[in-house]
Amino acid sequence: MIRNQWYAVLESREVKKGKMLGVKRLGERLLFWRGTDGKVVCLVDTCPHRGAQLSHGKIVDGHVQCPFHGLEFAANGDCVYVPSIGRAAGAQAKFNASAYPVLERHGFIFLYWGEVEKDEALPPLGWLDELPHDEFAYTTVVDHWKVDYSRVIENQLDVAHLWLVHHNTIGRGNRRVVDGPMVEWYHEWSEPTILNIWVSNRKDDGATTGKKPKQVEKPPRHPSLQLRMPNLWQNWISEDMRVVAAFVPIDAENSRMYFRYYQRILKAPILRELFLAAAWVMNLRIERQDKRVVETQMPKRSDLDIGEKLFPADYPILEYRRRRRALIEKNNS
Ligand code: FES
Ligand SMILES: [Fe+2]
Known part of the structure; x- marks a missing residue:
């Protein structure tokens, strides 16, 4: 940590x-x-x-x-x-x-x-500060994962597992080929604190992924995934819908996941509550699909040089590992 x-x-x-x-x-x-x-x-x-x-x-x-x-x-x-x-x-x-x-x-x-x-002042929290909390309503799935929080974070930066792990939920459509993904660090106070990721998946049409992450141009749209060091994450679904998560370290083999679904489409109280209750069930299902696989990963804590062989779609994970290692070397002396 x-x-x-x-x-x-x-x-x-x-x-x-x-x-x-x-x-x-x-x-x-x-x-x-x-x-x-x-x-x-x-x-x-x-x-x-x-x-x-x-x-x-x-x-x-x-x-x-x-x-x-x-x-x-x-x-x-x-x-x-x-x-x-x-x-x-x-x-x-x-x-x-x-x-x-x-x-x-x-x-x-x-x-x-x-x-x-x-003791330092709490720095800006990126999108969490920018979310108009009076307009958005949210529901939270809370769960315990038997892995280090670094593995939970990496799972949320992983853009190559959706078609398989979430084949009947958010990964429908069999889009298993990954172009890129485009990755860029956003700096606050000259420190790279937010990792922005633009995801581009498609069906296997016979053409292999031609573009390496660094060759992909930054798309003119909002990044789909954003990680704010050390443990906040956002999936930007649309202007009116987001998932914000906190991956909380308990110890080197246990974490607690707070998975919040935000929406501002439905404002009428009863409809909104019904919608959020349905979203809670759906998000629990998605979260459990991830957890079932991630809890089997070895080692339970990720780092650079743990012997894994990465492919280009793992680029966001590699960036996270590099940044985390740099911070540990700087701060944990
Ligand atoms: S008062 Fe706390 S251990 Fe004695
Ligand atoms: Fe997933």
Whole structure:
């Protein structure tokens, strides 16, 4: 996993006021809860005293109370009370818990996985910031995949599997030959952060794919697929229909998928809800078609040099691997 990045880690609705949520993310036990002001906060879910899981404790006067010896922690992780030493002794910095910066945007909770001293502002989120959320309604499929999140991402950049894996859903039409695909990085603050992909599939008409990815001209249409590093993705279906997904790392062999279908075609409440319910069923089916194959891939975590033999249609996957490796080398020292 790449250090010093903002990851989408949860949906807002999962963190409820007055309740602690203990989850595994980025290989760590983490505790999320909302302070009295409703703001989400995150602590490492392991007590600095003797390692008990804080999320099994209680919220007492706006502080997290460890279930073992009752140490209390403020939202920023400061230890404000140690019962065995006595209230009069006040805060005890020696027992401070580690905290991570978190922010909420567009129904997702983002966590900055890096050194707290290096806390950075959440950068723009690309299309997620641009989506008119008051016009679009969405429904989310949430699922657990037994692979590293890099494999889940690569599956969503894979433009050669649709005709087979999704033969009776989004891959109907037997368009198995891939021209290109055209790939381009979009830069934010001089960093390549968004991978834009233009997909062009056709039936096998006897002509092999003549054009390599770098020979294909950028089509004058919106890119079909977009990956925003480190873990957000969009399938731009039309002006009025999108799929946005977050691929959340749990650990090196497990991920959580948030697969949102957005639409603004139907606005009347009952019709819209019926449409979204049908879309949820369809998207679950598509997502399960992918998961069935991807969970069998070995190794469970992808990287450059894992011994795979790629063909030209895998170009977006190769670009992702290169970028990810460069970021790991830069940030994980
Ligand atoms: S382990 Fe948490 S207070 Fe002792
Ligand atoms: Fe797929």
